[in-house]
Amino acid sequence: MHDLIELYFTNVDPYFPMLHRPTLERSLLDGVHTTDRRFGALILMICSLASQHSNDPRTLSEGTESEYSKGWKYFRQIQLMHRFEDAPSIHEFQIYPLASLYIHTTNVSSLAFFLVAIGIRSAHQKGVHARHFVVSDNTIETELWRRAFWCLIIFDIYASVTLGRPRVTLPENVDADYPQEFQMGLREKAKDSHTGTVPQSEPSLLSFWTYYIKLFEIVGLANQAFYSVNDSVKTSALWNRLGIPSTEWGQKALIELDAALNKWVDSIPSHLRWDPQRQSEILLRQSSMLYATYYWAQFQVHKPFLSRSSQSEVGPMFPSVTICANSARSLIGLLETHHRQLPFVALPLLIGPLFDSAIVLLINLWRGLRNLVALDPSKELGDVRRCISLLGMYENRYSFFFL
Structure with missing residues (x-):
């Protein structure tokens, strides 16, 4: 058990920081x-x-050597139904984002969408979505509620984009503060035991999480803009503040969302900028995940305009196919460098972006051949094979269905 907890805080917590290690270990x-x-x-x-x-065979289900079963014998003991007449405890609430992350990598990955919904409704019941939420005299528990909630928001957006289903909650219904800029779990000796604060002499590892949330908010806005079943979203207050009239919806929305992505990437602090020579392993991993997700976010913004008919709505100023193809190559090259330099650590939310990269490159090849554009099909297919090779690193332990 203690070996697995160590693995969790080494390989999961830096990217989804939901737990406070000292509190957890004291309870144990x-x-x-x-x-x-x-x-x-x-x-x-x-x-x-x-x-x-883990490579420990004790993590496998009894009677099988399939690595797809890793952790299942622990997961199947957990009761995930919340009694809504009672407010959830912090421990119960934290289970939902963690369970969603685990289920996301199994052959029943679509169930993660339902776990996210239960978790977010539990947050509404507790009031975690509101800025005034606070746990009296316990700043650490207040922060833990907030972090678990933001994890659910990210998984809600990701599930909506990948499954094509409406989100459980929308931006106008979320007023929670972003996670606070202090690290929980990796530098405990430097912290105050009550507030969990960290000296400001070194960058907070949590700043990755704040930028990751903001990036997903842009993805969620794009998904809401282009895929809402009710066109009234185009005239809502959320979009009126961007100055987008409905008669220029496609072009104006794309311009605003593309500008939001550019502003986001320009604001990344120096310690999180992509630098393959960076000495800190954890910062290099966080930077890789941040930039890979940024390239995937570009897919989500430009995806509605990949067809020729949609491209005519926005004009030549935004060659969406070319932009997405360049982002796909950048994503593949970044992750190749990342996995070549560091021991492999699976980052499950990058499986979808890798798959999407291969699809984007195939669309680019098809468009080029159809329009008699001068390109090298063998080079384009070579990039697709590089993507498949990266996906192959996940296939022994991650069973994943794309719907």
């Missing part, structure tokens, strides 16, 4: 996991996720 030392079913379920959930990063 006091034996809370043997008396509190909700905390015990949280520990089982941690073991499930960590098992996907």
Whole structure:
């Protein structure tokens, strides 16, 4: 159990920082996991996720050697239904984003959408979505609620984009503060035991998380703009503030969203900018995930305009196919460099972007051949094979269906 907890905080927590390690370990030392079913379920959930990063055969289900089963024997012991007449505890609430992350990598990945919905409705019940939410006299628990909530928001956007289903909640219904700029779990000796603050002499590893959230907010806005089933979204207050009249919807929305992405990438702090020579392994991994997701975000903004008919709506100023193809090559090259320099650590939310990159490159090849554009098909297909090779690194342990 302690080996798996160590693996969790090494390979999962830096990218989805939901837990406070000192508090968790104190509870384990006091034996809370043997008396509190909700905390015990949280520990089982941690073991499930960590098992996907473990080579220990004890993490496999009994009677099988399939690595797809890693962690399943822990996960299947957890009861995930929330009794809505009672407000959830922090431990119960934290299970939903963690379970969504685990389920996302299995052959029942679409169930993550339902777990996210239960988690967000639990957050509404507790009031975590509002800026005034606070746990009296406990700044750490307040922050833990907030972090778990933002994880659910990210998974909600990701599931909506990948499954083509409406989101559980929308930006206008979220007023929660972003996670605070202090690190939880990796530099505990430097922290105040009550507030969890970290000295400001070194960059906070949590700043990655704030930028990651902001990037997903842009993706969510693009998804809402182009795929809402009700056209009234185009005249809502959310979009009126961008100055987009409905008669110029396609071009104006694309310009605004593209500008938002450019502003976001220009604002990335120096310690998170992509630099393959960076010495800090964790910062290099965070930077890789941030930039790879940025290239995928460009797909989401330009995706509605990849066809010729849609391209005519925005004109030659935005050659969406070319922009997406360049982003796909950049994403593949970045992750090749990342995995060549560092021991492989699976980052599940990059499986979808890798798959999308291959599709974008095939669309670019098809468009080029159809329009008699001078290009080298063998080079284009070579880039697709590079993408498939990267996906192959995940296939032993991650069973993934694309719907």
